[in-house]
Amino acid sequence: MLLTIYFFITGLIVGSFLNVVIYRLPEEKSIVNPPSHCPHCNNRLKVIDLVPVLSYLMTGGKCRYCGTGISIQYPLIELLTAFFFLAAYLNFALSAELFLILLLLSALIVISMIDYKYMIIPNVITYSGIIIGFISAIIFDHISIFDSILGIFIPALILLAVALIFKGGMGMGDVKLVAMLGAFLGYKYSLLSIFIGSLVGSIIGITLMALGIIERKDRVPFGPLICLGAVIMIFFGEQIINLYFSLFL
Numbered sequence: 001m002l003l004t005i006y007f008f009i010t011g012l013i014v015g016s017f018l019n020v021v022i023y024r025l026p027e028e029k030s031i032v033n034p035p036s037h038c039p040h041c042n043n044r045l046k047v048i049d050l051v052p053v054l055s056y057l058m059t060g061g062k063c064r065y066c067g068t069g070i071s072i073q074y075p076l077i078e079l080l081t082a083f084f085f086l087a088a089y090l091n092f093a094l095s096a097e098l099f100l101i102l103l104l105l106s107a108l109i110v111i112s113m114i115d116y117k118y119m120i121i122p123n124v125i126t127y128s129g130i131i132i133g134f135i136s137a138i139i140f141d142h143i144s145i146f147d148s149i150l151g152i153f154i155p156a157l158i159l160l161a162v163a164l165i166f167k168g169g170m171g172m173g174d175v176k177l178v179a180m181l182g183a184f185l186g187y188k189y190s191l192l193s194i195f196i197g198s199l200v201g202s203i204i205g206i207t208l209m210a211l212g213i214i215e216r217k218d219r220v221p222f223g224p225l226i227c228l229g230a231v232i233m234i235f236f237g238e239q240i241i242n243l244y245f246s247l248f249l
């Protein structure tokens with residue numbers, strides 16, 4: 001029980017760090033300098049302003065110095081991260097795999113938000129992810145080294161082919177993202193993440209087009225959908241693969 005609370009609170013704190021990364025990485029600002037400040041009035045935030053979620057609730061979502069509204073994105077990302085950390089702990093218990101999963105989930109949150117807002121997926125995350133995923137396959141035994149290598153190349157090559165044939169929609173960022181997923185989770189999980197992401201994407205896309213909210217030519221970021229697919233695979237991968245085999249074999 002104590003560990004459950006511990007992972008939830010750690011998730012809140014990591015989430016508040018992820019907010020900083022999401023905000024500063026695309027603008028190529030340093031992650032650590034300057035210390036957190038209000039982007040509107042530049043007042044440096046005190047420790048009490050940095051308490052995840054609670055500080056947002058206490059100030060009613062406004063900067064306590066100048067009263068400018070703070071985006072609901074901040075507490076939501078903190079809560080989402082905390083929820084993921086809690087779910088990962090309950091799923092994977094204390095293990096080396098748990099820490100890899102926490103790292104991957106954090107990367108997926110940052111990638112989704114940055115891709116959603118700026119339509120880019122930072123190389124610094126995907127490249128380091130591919131390296132960390134591959135090295136951890138060597139050190140730990142959650143997947144074989146061979147599976148990690150296949151994971152880096154097969155899904156990426158398939159997505160690259162799709163991107164070249166159909167143009168638009170997908171970019172090189174998505175190709176590197178699935179390579180990173182494959183390095184961490186193996187090629188099957190990465191392929192299924194793409195599949196689930198495309199499925200959810202078409203359902204959302206068709207619905208939004210039917211409602212007249214978007215048009216056919218509007219570009220929809222694919223990265224967050226792949227990330228969603230990956231999160232589903234991380235938590236329900238075994239069940240999904242078993243279900244697949246029970247249905248088709």
Ligand SMILES: [Zn+2]
Pocket residue numbers: 038039040041042043063064065066067068
């Ligand atoms: Zn302010």
